[in-house]
Amino acid sequence: MTAGQCRLDWFPPSDVFWRETKLRNLLRLLGVLLALSMVAAACGSDSDDTATTDDESTTTTEAAPDDTEPAEETTTTAAAEPDPGYEGVSLTGACEGDQKIESISAVDEFTVEFGLCNTDPAFLAKLAFLVHGIQPAEHLEATGGAPLREPVGTGPYSLVEWVAGDSVVYARNDDYYGTVAPHETAVLRWATEGAQRLIELQSGQVHGITFPSTDDYPVIEDDPELTLIPKPEANILYFGMTNTFPPFDNVDVRKAVAVGIDRQRIVDQFFPDGSEPASHFTPCTVENGCEGESWYDFDPEAAKQLLADAGFADGFETTIYYRDVFRGYLPEPGAVAVDLQDQLADIGITASIEVMESGAFIEESQAGNLEGIHMLGWTGDYPHVTNFLDGHFSEQIEQFGDQDPSYTTPLAEASKTTDTAAAGVLYAEANTAIKEFVPMVPVLHSSTAFAYGANVDGAYAPPWGQVLFNLMDNGEDTFVFMQGNEPISLYCADESDGESLRACAQVVEGLYGYAPDGTPIPQLATECAEDEAGTTWTCNLRTGVKFHDGSDLDANDVVASFSAGLDAADPLHVGNTGAWTYYDYLWGGLLNAEG
């Protein structure tokens, strides 16, 4: 504690002071006493505070070696033995239902073993997803399992501060094992309107922006001060139809909509060059993505005939639902909705348009409560076909009403098949069945872009994973990047939006990350290898990596970070909303959820 804060010698008893009248004297004395007592109180509480934090930090630093030492000892002993250092982190599941992970254990200081319930062809691709970012076990504990505003990681930047409503400020991590950032400071800002982001870029206030408006592409291309970097992300825009509501319970009606919509017209009008009508739900850039039959061609006459056959010769009335939110796969939701309305009118279907609040729209559409057509899309998280198909067409997904076994069965089987050729046959069967059943109309795969100042060296827009500021140099001390919205929190294990993930990616890293083409590449692990059966993955950690708080990375941190997200019984399983969307989705449900 510093005593200097409470020095009181600024108040000398002067002679003048005592020559005042009695009443004033008394008042002043009272005032002085009051001030004195306040200062004393402030200093007193100050010292109390520092004392407690000191205590806490000493206990945590003392506790840390306790945790790691037994882990080192187990190097030689059998891993099966219960290790006292992992107490409170019971990361073993019972492989109930669709669960994919049975256990995660720290074999020694730098080795982590993942036991799977079944073979999982997408294991590495999932592992590389940023929600599996590693934070120090001590930090997770100190923040009560919710490091929402103060993530500690190993990445190219450490967090300086998050000014709510304004910006996130990062400082360069000079000890980073990878490419050390050329600039000292990086700043992440946000603005909802594409036009506003572009103005900031043009004025030089920011050096890179996400997703400029489609109409602004020519403006950016013609400006010698700016560069447009295409971001060929794997996405899909689809028009979903919930088959539990008439008339969409009739497969002919759904087929009529499928053949009656001119998808090329939508692509040409509202989407940038490089976008294309979807032949399959999954983009062809994803392996096994477009096996099976291609989607229907546009044929309005056939659509009218199908409607007439289904008993709707005079058409019917329905509703188009959407949320007015910009996405890479849907940059102008309102305009596309109006065009869809017009196209439906051409085949005799009268549709009204209903704009919904974003959260309500997602909730209602996922629960299958929207009785018309809903416009939604999906941007791939990791380059594996399961990421597209399983989340939309598995048996338990209610979004399109009742799913049909003609495609749910091959999909379930394919998700466990490690042989890509064998899986390809199953995906072909599923895609063809989806085309027959028409739970939705896959509309298009959209092309998107980022824009940068022309002076930014190494400007890029990766199709997979998040853009990292340390790989770009603008020749200045500060690099400023602008995205569409403020991060929800900086604890990305419990977030699912791109805005939060982009902010986290600068600070926190996982065992694996994505190369620009989507291949998983080692980050904090040097390698993860599977055994013969394909159900045990052993990951060797990079040695000598330090977290931003100065502590060393070891296997316990990995287990603790996974446990906080995956193990519902972990006391640190707190997070932001507690939804753990991705842990739940990627690993087929949380472990120990009942307890």
Next chain:
Amino acid sequence: MLTNKQAIEQLEALAADQSLLTEKPLSQGRLAMKRFRGRKSGMIGLAIVMFLVLVAIFAPLIAPYDPDDVLIGEVDNITRRAPPCIHVLGCDPELPQHILGTDGNTRDQFSRIVYGSRVSLTLGLFTVTLALVVGTSLGAVAGYTGGWLDNVIMRIMDVVLGFPSLLLAITIVSVFGPGLRNALIAIAVVSIPAYARVMRAQVLAIKETDYVSAARALGAAPRQILLRRVIPNAMTPLVVLATLGIATAILEAAGLSFLGLGAQPPLAEWGSMLASERNQVFTSPHLVFFPGLAIMITVLGFNLIGDGLRDALDPTLNR
């Protein structure tokens, strides 16, 4: 000394003298009309509003296209967000003529603005009528009866008045769901207190006048006094308030629609037209400029009429 007959003849002569008739004092209404006509700004406002009303009534004749018609596939060479193209002014005859260009869905912007006048005018009129009827009734009852009823009504009005009007309207629409009808009701509700207060103040003054006392002395029922004597004589400031209120209502409705709480797509409403093209403010400025201009002109028109009426109806300004 005149006989009765002579007296009658004299009176008849007087009556036949036309010059006397012209010097008969003008009625209140005609006086006001005369004063209003003398004010240039009021007349300009009236001209603007008359023009807008004509546009709204004859919209189908003026607009070359249906406002909601997506023209792609129907008109050759059409592009979305095309700049204005007028053939007489040298626009390429190959291109389709669109006086104010096309919007993001290849709809004719001019037709949408023309039809938009229907939405805005009817909305302004309905909102104000609703607020006026409810507001004046509440104010009149409160002012005339007084006592606890007065207190209850006016305190409720104070509560409503305590919120910023647009914010309260947004809250109401958020609760009842977006849509033009709910926006209309919300705007009407937030403007009720202004009418109630003005009406109450008027009634408090008028109910003490001699002619009301006379009516009461003659045994007229309170309801009759209120409807026949008090309210008609209290309407003057409310007319001004209502005219200005139409302008405010149109502006607030456009504001709500801009926020996505008012008119829903594809309805041609100026505020929502602005909102849907707001990101194109630099690439296609005409799509933002003209709806904005339309709102401005309409609001200006009603404001000018309101100002003119206020001056015309104020007896102290009698020249």
